[in-house]
Amino acid sequence: MSHNIPDRVKRRVEDILSRYPRREAALLPVLSALQEERGFLSHSDEEWAADTLGIPPAKVREVVTFYSLFRRKPAGRHHLQVCTNVSCALNGADGLLSHLRKKLGIAEGETSADGRFSLSSVECLGHCDEAPCLMVNDEHYGRLDRRALDELLEKLE
Amino acid sequence: MVSLVINGQRISAAPGTTILEAAREAGIEIPHLCYHPAFPPVGTCRLCAVEIEGLPKLEPACSTNVKEGMVVRTESPRVVEARRNVLELLLAEHAMDCPICDKAGECRLQDTYQAYSLAPGVYAEDKTRRGKKIALGGGLLLDRERCVLCTRCVRFLESVTKTSELGVFERGDRSEIGCVEGRLVDNNYSGCLAEICPVGAITDSDFRFKTRAWFLEARETICPLCGRGCAVFLESHPGFPRVPGTAKAYRVRSRRDERVNGHWICNVGRYGYGYLEKSRCRELAGPLAKTLNLKAATDVVAPLAAELRALKYKGRQTRVAVVLSDWLTNEELFLAGAVFRRDLEIGRCHLVGPRDGSPDGMLLTAERSPNRAGAKALGFNTEETTLEALARDTDLLIVFGPFLQDRFRPADIASAWAGVKTKVLFTPRDEGLGAAFDLVVPTVWPAEKDGSFTNCQGLIRSFSPALAPPPSAVPEWRLLTALGRAVGLNPSFYIPFRSAGDVRRAMP
Numbered sequence: 001m002s003h004n005i006p007d008r009v010k011r012r013v014e015d016i017l018s019r020y021p022r023r024e025a026a027l028l029p030v031l032s033a034l035q036e037e038r039g040f041l042s043h044s045d046e047e048w049a050a051d052t053l054g055i056p057p058a059k060v061r062e063v064v065t066f067y068s069l070f071r072r073k074p075a076g077r078h079h080l081q082v083c084t085n086v087s088c089a090l091n092g093a094d095g096l097l098s099h100l101r102k103k104l105g106i107a108e109g110e111t112s113a114d115g116r117f118s119l120s121s122v123e124c125l126g127h128c129d130e131a132p133c134l135m136v137n138d139e140h141y142g143r144l145d146r147r148a149l150d151e152l153l154e155k156l157e
Numbered sequence: 158m159v160s161l162v163i164n165g166q167r168i169s170a171a172p173g174t175t176i177l178e179a180a181r182e183a184g185i186e187i188p189h190l191c192y193h194p195a196f197p198p199v200g201t202c203r204l205c206a207v208e209i210e211g212l213p214k215l216e217p218a219c220s221t222n223v224k225e226g227m228v229v230r231t232e233s234p235r236v237v238e239a240r241r242n243v244l245e246l247l248l249a250e251h252a253m254d255c256p257i258c259d260k261a262g263e264c265r266l267q268d269t270y271q272a273y274s275l276a277p278g279v280y281a282e283d284k285t286r287r288g289k290k291i292a293l294g295g296g297l298l299l300d301r302e303r304c305v306l307c308t309r310c311v312r313f314l315e316s317v318t319k320t321s322e323l324g325v326f327e328r329g330d331r332s333e334i335g336c337v338e339g340r341l342v343d344n345n346y347s348g349c350l351a352e353i354c355p356v357g358a359i360t361d362s363d364f365r366f367k368t369r370a371w372f373l374e375a376r377e378t379i380c381p382l383c384g385r386g387c388a389v390f391l392e393s394h395p396g397f398p399r400v401p402g403t404a405k406a407y408r409v410r411s412r413r414d415e416r417v418n419g420h421w422i423c424n425v426g427r428y429g430y431g432y433l434e435k436s437r438c439r440e441l442a443g444p445l446a447k448t449l450n451l452k453a454a455t456d457v458v459a460p461l462a463a464e465l466r467a468l469k470y471k472g473r474q475t476r477v478a479v480v481l482s483d484w485l486t487n488e489e490l491f492l493a494g495a496v497f498r499r500d501l502e503i504g505r506c507h508l509v510g511p512r513d514g515s516p517d518g519m520l521l522t523a524e525r526s527p528n529r530a531g532a533k534a535l536g537f538n539t540e541e542t543t544l545e546a547l548a549r550d551t552d553l554l555i556v557f558g559p560f561l562q563d564r565f566r567p568a569d570i571a572s573a574w575a576g577v578k579t580k581v582l583f584t585p586r587d588e589g590l591g592a593a594f595d596l597v598v599p600t601v602w603p604a605e606k607d608g609s610f611t612n613c614q615g616l617i618r619s620f621s622p623a624l625a626p627p628p629s630a631v632p633e634w635r636l637l638t639a640l641g642r643a644v645g646l647n648p649s650f651y652i653p654f655r656s657a658g659d660v661r662r663a664m665p
Contacts, residue, residue, distance in 0.1 A: 043338060056321035057337045065326040 003048040009037050013052065023053045027063055031070055040071040068122040076111040076118040078156045081135040084121045087128035092145070096132055097121060099146050103153070116156070161227040170223045177205055177218040180231060187231050188240065188269040190247075190355040191307035192219040195420045196316060202307055203243045204269060207231045215239050237273060244274045250284055250330070251356075252302035260357030262370035266305065267356075287333065294322070294341025295424070296362040297350055301333050304358035310334060310350045317421065318344045318519075334358070345517045348427040349420075352410055363428055364408050368394050373407060376623035380409070380426040381484060381527035381603045384613035385520045387422045388414035391430070391604050391623040401625055406430045406604075416616060423521045425514075438559075438587040438599040439627045445579070445595040454598050454631040455639060461581060462643030464553060469501050469646070477503045478547045481537065482558030483510040483526035485633055486608025487617065488660035490528070490535045492637035492651075493557070500646040507542045508532055509556075511563045522613050527603060531611035544573035552578045556594070557633060559586040567593060583633060585626075600633050601626040607657035608634065619661065634660060 012033050013026075020026040030053065034045045041064055050057040064070045068081070080100060084093045097119075101107060104117050111118040127133045130142025141152060158169040163180050170179035175198065177187050190202040198220040206215035210228035215236065218229075230236060247266065255261040287301035311323045311334065322342040326335045336342060342350070351361035373392040380387045390412050393404040409430050411422040441451055449460055468474050479497045481490065497503045510526040533539060544565055547554060554577050561570060571593040574580060582594040585605075591597040603610070605626040609619035626632075634657050641651040654660050 046337070056324075057340055058321050058324035058335075061326055061335070061337050062324040066328045 003044050005034070005045075005048055006037065009033055017052075024055050027053055027055070027060065028067075031060075031064060035070060038074070040074050042072075068120060073109075074111070076115050078116060078136050079118045079120065081120045081122045081125070083123070083125045083127075083131070083133050085124040085128075087124075087131040088133060091131040093132040096134070096144060096146070096149060099149065103150075117153075159223045159225050159227075161223050161225070161229065163229045164231055172223070174223050175219055176207060176209075176216075176221050176223055176227075176229055179223050180218065180229070185231060187218045188265075188273065189219055190265050190269075190305055191309065193309050193312075193353060193420075196309070196312045199308060199312070202247070202305065204240060204247075206236065206239050206243070208233050208236050240269070241274045241276060244270055245276065245279060247305055248278060249280050250302075251305070252284070252289075252300065253278075254303070255357075258303065258357035259360045259365055260303075260354070260370070264357060265355035285330070291335075292341070293336060293350075293359065294343050295347030295350075297342060297347060298360050298362060298365065299334060300358050300360065303356050304334055305356055306332055306334070307355055308334075309353045309355065310359060313346075313349060313353055314342070314344075317349070318346050320344045345423045345425065345521060346421055346519070348424045349411065349422070368407050374404070375410065377412060377620065378604045378623035379527065379610060379618060379620045380422060381610070382426050382429045382525060383514075383520075384522035384524040384526065384529055385417060386527050386610050386612035386616075386618065387418035387426055387520060388412040388618075389422055389426065393624050401628060404625055406433050406624060417612065417614070417618075418520055421520065423517060423519065425521055432586070433602055433604065433624065436586050436588040437627065438584050438591070438597060438630070440629055441596075441598060442587070442591055443582075443594055443596040445581075446597075451596075454600070454629060454636070457581070457596065457598050458636060458639040458643050461555075462640055462645070464579065465501055465640075466644055466646075468553065469644075473552070474501050474503050475505075476550055476552040477501070478505040478507070478551045478554050479503055480507050480509050480542075480547065480554070480556040480558070480561070481532075482560050483508055483524075483529040483532045483539065484558055484560070484603065485532075486528065486603065486606070486657065487531045487535065487611060487664065488608050488657045489633045489637060490532055490537065491664050492634055492641060492654075492660060494535055494537075495647075495650065496637055496641040496644060497555075500641065500644055505547070505551075506537065507547065508537045508539050509542070509558065509560050509564060510539075511560050524613070527612070528610040530613055530615060531609075531617070534611060544570060548574050548577050554580045555583075556581065557583045557600075559584040559588065559590060562588060562590050583636065585630065598636070599627060599630040600636070601630045605630075606632040606634070609657075609661060619658075632657075 013030050016026050016029045017023055030049050035041050046060045047057055050060045082097050100119055104112050106112050106119050108119055108121050125133055125135055127142050132144055133142040159172050160169045163185055168183040180187050187205045189205040191199055200217040200220045205218040207218045208230040209216050289300045289302055291299040293299050314323050315321050322336050322340055323334055325332055327333055351359050372394050375390040375392045378391045380389045390410040391406055392408040393406045395404045409427050413420055441454055481493050497506055513523045514525050516523045567589050580594040581596045583598045583600045585600050585602045604623045607621055609617050611617045638651050638654045642648045
């Protein structure tokens with residue numbers, strides 16, 4: 001299988017590997033580096049990581065599917081990740097999620113037709129003090145209600 | 158040794174033993190799904206939780222080691238209640254399609270539910286629909302609605318075959334067993350997965366929907382398909398109504414033998430049982446059977462003995478050639494040696510077995526015969542011979558086994574041996590080989606007889622019949638014993654041999 005991994009990613013991965021005692025231990029940062037390149041992890045990326053780290057492809061797939069921060073399909077420009085864990089659920093995460101579903105016309109795991117938004121529900125983001133919360137790409141937003149959410153969406157081009 | 162009490166029974170166990178294993182040693186079975194003696198415990202199913210005096214919570218018996226003075230209860234009301242709760246959760250997302258599930262009757266989940274719960278489900282919500290026939294490769298099918306995520310399959314492929322084709326993908330209630338696209342399960346031990354799956358999640362297309370587990374009779378035998386001789390169960394269906402000799406083999410399962418195969422058997426042994434029925438030689442055949450008016454396999458003994466004796470008296474035993482096989486038991490090879498080599502002084506006794514295959518680096522050996530080591534130990538020449546060498550200056554050719562065809566084409570056999578006056582074949586299988594012979598006598602496969610094999614490690618292990626042969630077929634050791642007596646050169650030697658065990662006791 002040809003993997004088509006750019007040289008700069010390969011160099012980054014070499015650098016990551018130099019900082020871990022065992023190649024296998026570098027799986028998470030290596031996957032992050034690969035995902036940053038294209039915005040998602042393709043089957044070929046997984047195979048390359050497995051090959052490079054010397055672990056079975058099924059083990060890589062386990063990790064990729066376990067963590068919601070890894071995506072297996074391209075995401076929109078703004079990836080909305082709504083926490084649905086305990087604190088957020090108690091503070092109305094379900095309402096936010098259904099509001100987003102209706103407003104964007106997409107379900108969790110989908111991307112809007114114009115490529116602007118993707119929607120996911122995720123587990124705890126570590127901001128229970130600001131529940132309900134969500135992340136847009138790598139930015140965090142808390143204490144949300146429908147109005148605050150609408151204002152936020154307006155700002156995201 | 159550590160001394161502890163389980164269910165009021167004082168037992169001692171080696172330090173480092175788990176409660177589950179110590180209890181098992183003492184005959185106390187603790188229900189479990191994920192524990193398997195071949196793997197380190199993972200404690201995922203929670204069914205084996207037991208009460209330990211002095212500890213506030215129940216502890217998993219599979220991953221808690223015994224301690225001096227421990228007092229364990231495995232059937233107390235608290236334990237049984239917890240077990241019921243675990244079952245409720247395990248069954249909350251379980252398909253409960255036992256009536257169409259191959260595992261029914263030998264399912265750990267079903268057995269435990271029947272023993273401890275029998276409670277109806279309590280959830281109003283619909284169960285999640287998941288894939289019910291996902292091809293995993295190797296003829297295995299995965300039913301995700303039945304899977305309890307014990308990960309036995311994943312751990313087997315990780316630690317035994319080291320191929321790791323399967324993994325647990327996704328997380329939480331979406332977790333599922335799966336393989337990566339284009340990387341299906343592909344190894345010579347894949348059949349073990351259906352066997353170790355504690356529920357009906359992984360089923361084997363070789364067995365799927367063929368019969369129900371409770372109709373099968375499992376008998377112990379030894380796999381004859383390579384030199385390892387793995388311990389196996391041969392499972393057969395006796396048929397309705399039971400007619401002797403018509404039981405059909407449905408499945409081969411591994412049988413634990415730490416000296417030889419541990420818990421596993423390879424796919425060659427597991428799926429190779431078709432030879433038992435294929436082209437089965439069921440009746441006496443050949444022109445000589447008609448001429449001499451022979452009815453049963455044992456009728457062959459008298460005329461054959463008379464012919465052999467006559468040749469010996471005329472000093473023409475050099476005009477006899479015998480072909481034996483390394484599928485014969487030690488007892489049979491010993492008897493063949495006594496009759497043909499010692500009594501009749503026939504020099505040409507050759508061994509023809511199946512062709513070698515390639516070994517798999519684990520259990521499967523290159524030789525595809527169960528008793529090559531035994532044949533060597535009894536002094537038989539295992540080197541290859543030619544049809545011409547066997548036919549040269551030969552009046553009588555006696556062949557045991559169907560394996561000439563593995564080495565030679567039937568047409569070549571017929572033409573090379575056209576000049577040999579009398580040719581007799583003793584075989585459980587006749588794939589057109591019989592046409593070259595004057596007499597074909599039906600015999601039995603190793604699974605259908607008493608005897609012993611010496612495996613590639615030099616271990617001698619005996620076995621009893623696991624399947625009834627066709628009514629007209631006779632085991633080779635019986636024919637050879639009768640032949641030895643009828644030849645009459647040393648008759649008293651053969652008189653005590655009423656079973657293969659008698660022969661074994663007379664062997665050096």
